[in-house]
Structure formats: C-alpha cells, structure tokens
Amino acid sequence: MLKDMTMGFFRPFELERFFARHEFSARYLLCSSDCESFPIRELLAMDPDAIDRLLDLRLGYTETRGAPSLRMAIADLYAGLGVNGVFVHSGAEEAILNLCMAMLAAGDRVVVNAPCYQSLSEIPRALGCDVQPWPLRQLSDGTRWFLDPAELPALSKGKAKLIVLNMPHNPTGALMLRDEFEAVVDYARRTGALLLVDEVYRRLERDPARRLPSVCEAYENGVALDVLSKHSGMAGLRIGWLVSQRQDVLDQVAVVKDYNSICASGPSEVLAEIAVRNLDRIVGRNRSIVTRNLTLLDRFFLSQPDFATWTPPEGGSIAFPRLTDGSDAERLAERLVAESGVLLLPGKYYGYDPAHFRIGFGRANMPEALEQLDEWLRLRKPRQ
C-alpha cells in the first residue's frame, strides 16, 4: 500500500504527514502557520443579515469562479482589479494545483524560492518541469533572511515560464524590501515570465509600512494567491483565491477546475464574504496576537542562546530558528512533544538543514506553549 503511494504522481507532502501524526493529539501547537481561529457565531455577528442568508441558502452547486458577491468583495481588496480578475478556490492549496496544471507543461523552467511550502515546487516537479530552487540566504550577522534578485538571471536564463515567490515567506518569515520586489517584477517583465506570488501571509507584516503591493497590482503578468486560512484564522472555510489581470490565465484555470472541485462550498462562500468585508477588523485582531507573541519570542530567544539562534521574522506568523548545537531538530521535537506536549516542526520536513525548526506565533495560547517549552528546556538542562 505504502509502496503504491510513494510511486504516485506526487511525492508525499512531508509537512502534512508530520502534522497528521501530531496535530490533533499534541497539547500545544507551537508550530502552526495559521492565526487564531474564529467561531462562526462571532463571524455572523459582524453582519445583521448573515444568519438569514445562511439559513435561506440552497445547497446546490455554486459558480465555478466563486459567488459573484464574494468575488466583488475580494476585488475591492485590490487596486484596479475588477470582479473578472478574481477566481475563488477551495483553499490556497487547490489554487496552486489548478494554476500549475493550467499553465505548466513538461520541460518548462520554473524558478521557486527555497525552502518553500512543498506544493509550490512539488507540483511543477510532478508535472515534469525543470524546477530551479532560488535559495533564501541569511545575512552574515543573522539579522535577516533574503532572496537576491541578482541570482534570477542565472536561474531563469531568460526562459522561466513561471517564477514563484512566497512573501512573507514560509517558513523563515522573510519579507523582501520594496526595491528587491520591484527588481523581481522587472526581471519577469523583461523575460515575459508569469510571476506567482503566494501572498497568504500578506497583511501580517511586522512593520505595516513594509507591506508589498499585491503582484496583481504591480505586474500585468502577475498572479496573486491569498486565502482566509492564515491572517484570518479561517482554514476550515477552505476559501482562497487567485487574482490576476490575465484573463486568459484564469480561463485556463477554469478548465482545470472543472476536473477538480468544480466549485467551492456554498455555505463557506457566504461566511467568507462576511470575513472579506470585515477583513481589517479580523486581521487586526490577529495582528495584535502576533505582535504580543513576537515580543515574547524575542525575549525568549535572547534568554536561551544555548538553545537556538533567532532571526526575527519580518512578516507572517511563523519563523525558522536553528538549534545552536546544530543537531537534528527532529530528535528534539519528538522528545519535546512526548514529554511536554509542545509541538515544533523540524526543518527536515522542508528538505532543509535539519537543525532548523518552525515555530508559529499566530495562536492566542502561544504564551502558554512557550512557557512549557521554557520549563522543559530548563529541566532538561539545569543551570550549573
């Protein structure tokens, strides 16, 4: 059985397999990528007509590209984008699959930032593309992760069909500077590449002044991806979207979607529309949680230099510290979860230096989880 699975089209999604083992049994999820979730009751309270709309909704199919009123609400989030530029999906994950299947063929060159959320590189690889990893690097003083746009020409050789960026970045929390982002757009424009920016952590910048424009606003061949899972804490709705000025690209995506989910869930679309129309308020609440948690994390890592080195994230709800002794974080993570119920995600699940691990700070109970980790570390290594 396992043999058949590993021989399939895709390689197993390592991170998902790790979460499948622990997500619903570990007491403290200290590596979740999403922010604090919302009860439906709170969401319904944001719109006086919501309950009636939900109760009167007929449970038939919905439109393939999403309910028009939801698409309109999403279009309003982007400067200069009309409703035809919006394509709703069942989560960001479906959107990545549909876009890649729509636009890529075997032999196409694809440049993808690395490490990355596995789908962004694995789906092109499975389609037979020539995938070129574009490595994030750390400044020598360890203060910042960055992607160097000057490396793009050697990776693309002018022929990349698709360049894939995820900003703010999973798992490092890196966020390009505005001029670095513009250099990528410039290069894509000069070579005619499609630029997919996975923006699922956008709106969670540590310094809001550093928020990048959406690629659908900045580049005529740009496709932006967003979802309510991360900044809005509504992963259970499974509502995400692609936005782009390229109608022909969205038309191609529609062809694939007919073979996939066909349409999103109607009740989810109603709830998603309320969320999108109240996005500032919802994300504002999660930004406060993230800001408070980051202050605690900065202090924690300062007090635990023997444990891990900390490159403060510039955006998003996750970061990627490295164990100071360079050992495999999986050994530590397995012991930690067994002994204290705290879950960290080992870096090897990104196919990266296994001494790194992912830590998440979007959840309201992060201070408690961090206290458990702190106590476990102190008991494990008593002060001399």
Ligand SMILES: Cc1ncc(COP(=O)(O)O)c(C=O)c1O
């Ligand atoms: C960068 C990135 N893109 C896409 C996704 C998929 O999002 P969803 O689970 O909402 O489909 C994730 C989820 O962790 C992610 O981190």
